[in-house]
Amino acid sequence: MNIKTLQKKIRDLLKEKNAILLAHNYQRPEIQDVADITGDSLGLSLEAAKTEAKIVVFCGVHFMAETASIVCPDKVILLPVISAGCPMADMITAHSLIQKKREHPGVPVVSYVNSSASVKAESDICCTSANAIQVVSSLVGHDTVLMTPDKNLARYTQRFTDKKILYWEGFCPYHDRLTAAQVKSVKNDHPQALFLAHPECRPEVIDLADEVKSTSGMLEYVKKTESREFIIGTETGIIHTLETQNPDKVFVPADKKMICTDMKKIYLDDIVKALVTSSPVVKVEEGIRVRAYRAVERMLKIPRD
Numbered sequence: 001m002n003i004k005t006l007q008k009k010i011r012d013l014l015k016e017k018n019a020i021l022l023a024h025n026y027q028r029p030e031i032q033d034v035a036d037i038t039g040d041s042l043g044l045s046l047e048a049a050k051t052e053a054k055i056v057v058f059c060g061v062h063f064m065a066e067t068a069s070i071v072c073p074d075k076v077i078l079l080p081v082i083s084a085g086c087p088m089a090d091m092i093t094a095h096s097l098i099q100k101k102r103e104h105p106g107v108p109v110v111s112y113v114n115s116s117a118s119v120k121a122e123s124d125i126c127c128t129s130a131n132a133i134q135v136v137s138s139l140v141g142h143d144t145v146l147m148t149p150d151k152n153l154a155r156y157t158q159r160f161t162d163k164k165i166l167y168w169e170g171f172c173p174y175h176d177r178l179t180a181a182q183v184k185s186v187k188n189d190h191p192q193a194l195f196l197a198h199p200e201c202r203p204e205v206i207d208l209a210d211e212v213k214s215t216s217g218m219l220e221y222v223k224k225t226e227s228r229e230f231i232i233g234t235e236t237g238i239i240h241t242l243e244t245q246n247p248d249k250v251f252v253p254a255d256k257k258m259i260c261t262d263m264k265k266i267y268l269d270d271i272v273k274a275l276v277t278s279s280p281v282v283k284v285e286e287g288i289r290v291r292a293y294r295a296v297e298r299m300l301k302i303p304r305d
């Protein structure tokens with residue numbers, strides 16, 4: 001079946017099953033185009049919580065579907081390819097976090113949403129790439145915090161706070177591969193372009209950025225700024241949405257190889273199959289969910305940028 005036929009089949013099935021299709025900004029273009037809503041990891045989970053639909057097809061990776069299950073336990077959350085994970089989220093387990101907490105009693109744990117539900121359950125509060133600074137500032141009365149699992153997000157946040165940030169040594173293999181030398185070379189070829197970096201990039205790459213933003217932050221920023229050319233320092237899937245929303249602007253990847261293979265595991269066929277079979281389901285076990293929800297809910301009370 002060709003793309004248009006598959007997309008039509010998906011739209012028909014979504015209607016028939018009272019389902020909604022959410023796609024992360026890094027998904028394949030044909031999936032972003034057929035989705036009801038595209039967005040960043042947390043934004044999509046909040047959309048899942050808001051919808052009247054009983055079934056949510058989440059095109060993203062496992063921790064995102066889990067976050068949707070945490071915030072809307074009454075809905076059926078489908079992740080069309082169950083093996084779509086996040087290597088960074090897998091760099092920490094609940095067990096290893098419990099051990100680390102014993103080394104630092106009383107130090108609050110801030111976990112990036114890119115973590116499993118069981119790690120969230122062991123955390124005091126969650127954060128996203130859009131609100132990490134505000135989350136850390138909200139921990140009044142604590143001079144030290146522990147951020148997991150992304151060392152780069154932690155080191156970026158450290159720039160904006162007097163608190164001491166201890167951090168887990170995790171990283172995103174795709175963002176962490178981008179080097180300052182690569183960025184300098186692309187900047188050299190595009191001297192007028194603004195460089196937008198994701199906070200998962202290394203500190204020396206962040207130093208070269210005109211703006212540091214979450215994926216949705218980048219989309220918002222590009223729409224409202226006058227500049228016409230941008231170097232994009234995040235997973236290249238976002239360039240599809242940037243181009244669609246800003247046909248008069250030019251986007252250059254900082255590194256063409258910043259492609260998250262897990263984000264690309266889902267194809268249109270998988271979505272059809274998921275809707276027909278109502279599987280694979282991602283459901284967080286209630287004991288873990290309730291504790292993970294506390295950390296997510298605490299974050300949600302803090303404004304996003």
Ligand code: 13P
Pocket residue numbers: 025039040041042114128129130172200213214215216235
């Ligand atoms: P965002 O929350 O900015 O969409 O980032 C998610 C992610 O996986 C970044 O690599």
Ligand code: SF4
Pocket residue numbers: 061085086087088089114172173174175200235260261262263
């Ligand atoms: Fe995880 Fe990186 Fe892929 Fe985002 S881009 S899902 S952080 S591996």
